[in-house]
Amino acid sequence: MERRRLHNDIQELRGNIRVFCRVRPLLPEERERQRGLPHLHFPAQEPRSLVLTRPDDSQVGRERRAELRYDFSFDRVFPPGASQQEIFQEIQLLVQSALDGYPVCIFAYGQTGSGKTFTMEGPEPPAAPESRGMIPRAVRHLFLGARDLAGKGWQYRFSASFLEIYNEALRDLLLAKGERGSELEIRRLAPGSDELHVPNLTWVPVESEEQVLELLLRASSQRSVARTGLNERSSRSHSVFQLRIQGEHGARDLRCASSLTLVDLAGSERLEKSGSVGNRLRETQSINSSLSALGLVISALCNKEPHVPYRNSKLTFLLQNCLGGHAKVLMFVTISPLEENFGESLNSLRFASKVNECMIGTAQANRK
């Protein structure tokens, strides 16, 4: 309990957005193309640092070529050997605070094929329990936490939704294509309210990790994926998993309500590199414009600008309550270990550094 209070105090002091960087390992087929990770350095005893280096091509002549060096620092940097369990360990207190009434939002940002879906959901099923991603681990942790709190008089109810934003349209991933009605919209909860919701979105009551795994499976069969030049099974949409949490302590007449939002963003990729044409090109353009809208929202928040352009994309509009509100936010920036992706990695790390410098506001628990 004391650790939890300390965590909440520290997070409130620090501002409510944190950034973790994860570099995925080389895949078996990539090991034939590249030996080791010569351009990536993880300074010993420095779990927060990542250094990228490359030869300076502008230096020609007989002298030894100088090296360009780019230093980054985040709340944590996970090298390729880090397991899902190790990573979850670092976010479990954050997840736990959703039971105390804090809204929590975790999102994964990075180039196509850099490991966002692996981090959030885990590898494609059937997969060993050790490789499960942050979503199943987070819900399991919350269910166990709720069971503990039941001994202290708290009763919790959970329900889950899963949607994707594809080409600026919202789709319910818990419904098959034929079952979906008209297009989903984002609306205010009540006139004048800052709270947003998505009417007609499916919410399924959940009580166990297995139920949530089933929902993930159902959603993944509905998700828009395609084979691109850069990833065998690339997510072409942003997916948003949400768990609504309602707690009640009858004897003390206390209530809390919060949500855990886990977002797997579509991969950022350069058009020329992805080789996109036709539908793929339209998707890539839509992904890139919503990711740059996210960048603009974050920089407006950082600069405390009076107008924050949430409405420029469905993604930022949907995440408005998380980003500008009282939620605790964690961003995973995922990095490919391939040298050929140096430019993309640098872009992602620069974006993440900007986010890391942000003091967006103070997280607040919704507890009465």
Ligand SMILES: Nc1ncnc2c1ncn2[C@@H]1O[C@H](COP(=O)(O)OP(=O)(O)OP(=O)(O)O)[C@@H](O)[C@H]1O
């Ligand atoms: N930490 C890891 N350990 C082992 N394999 C990984 C890891 N991270 C990613 N992979 C593998 O790398 C490949 C690409 O990962 P993933 O699909 O998660 O990328 P992504 O960033 O979600 O891509 P996209 O944006 O195109 O959907 C997959 O085959 C995945 O299983």
